[in-house]
Amino acid sequence: MSAEDKSRAAKAPRKLSEANINRREEILDATERVLRRDGYSGLTARKVAAEAGFSLGHITYNFSGMDEVLSETYRRLSGRLRDSTANAGCADAPPLARLAGFLDAAFTPEFLDAGHLRLRIDLWSAALTSGVIAATESELYGHYRSDLEGLLLAVAGDDPARRAQVPLLTDTLMATLDGLWLDWMRRRDDAGIRHGLKGCMALVHALLP
Template sequence: MSAEDKPRARKAPRKLSEANINRREEILQATERVLRQEGYSGLTARKVAAEAGFSLGHITYNFNGMDEVLSETYRRLSGRLRESTASSDAADAPPLARLEAFLRAAFTAEFLDPGHLRLRIDLWSAALTSEVIAATESGLYAHYRSDLETHLLAVAGDDAARRTQVPVLTDTLMATLDGLWLDWMRRRDKAGLRNGLAGCMALVRALLP
């Protein structure tokens, strides 16, 4: 992203009007489309403005810069994932079944779409060089990890020994899920994906018998 394409930083308005909210949403949708088409390396504020059909000044007025635009785009992306995993939760199902549904909800066709995965990985890369995006990514990761840990604690029940295994399982499963997304992007191997998710559940059953 070139320096000339970065909108000048500004202070966010204290209260957004409905028109501002709608305009921000259109800009974020346009940003996601540009990222899907061209990736992070091809993203510029000018391309986003053109995709949205606005002048560059609309981005400057509605956001504090492209780092904020990217952060909010990542929030929308992760928000859809959390909504999907939350909607998979059947309150009357056993804890182990709820955990399995939670894990599988992150690997539906929507989240395995190449454009979605490219956008996700590009935003991970952007977090390496932007403190703003890194903070957003860290917070969203923590939310998802907390949701996973809650499911694992439900499986462990009140058994103290089993509950001590939950932090190990949580970290292992989080790393495995990230690996499954990356492996899918490389190989598109349905059997490999099924085996990976089955392996996650086998590990849970082994450590939380």
């Protein structure tokens, strides 16, 4: 092999076999369990390896480091939420009904589970000190925001004045949803969640009459 061929080979991304992919999933499953049990402050590569039943080398072989492990764990959590909101309601329903279904889908028992919310908050905290996790968090936030914005644009229709309200509504609703999750962590108040979601829809009706 020539020096040029060796250089190309070194730069080529490593292809993951099915066994590697399955092992990565097992490591991410183990990471989620450790985070639920011990929190971000108690997470270590050794704990994850022990939880998965692997040697420490399996983590270093399958991931670039614990930041990537955490990023991929966060990606999976957000993927579940996005799948749930995407599947909420009927695609043929009126835009307002689809928007209401989207908002409600984020507050089912699965996503109000204390372990799930602890994971979200821990990963938000990790994003403050890790550029890798922060980039992943920003990307996933952007996906969710784009989905919400698309629904609001559908509600607004073609009226330029109504569409001009969508950025304000999107930012306000995103902040409100985060606040409702945090408030649930503190108070476990079902009525508070219902009132908060009702308030979101009332704001939409007020700005997009």
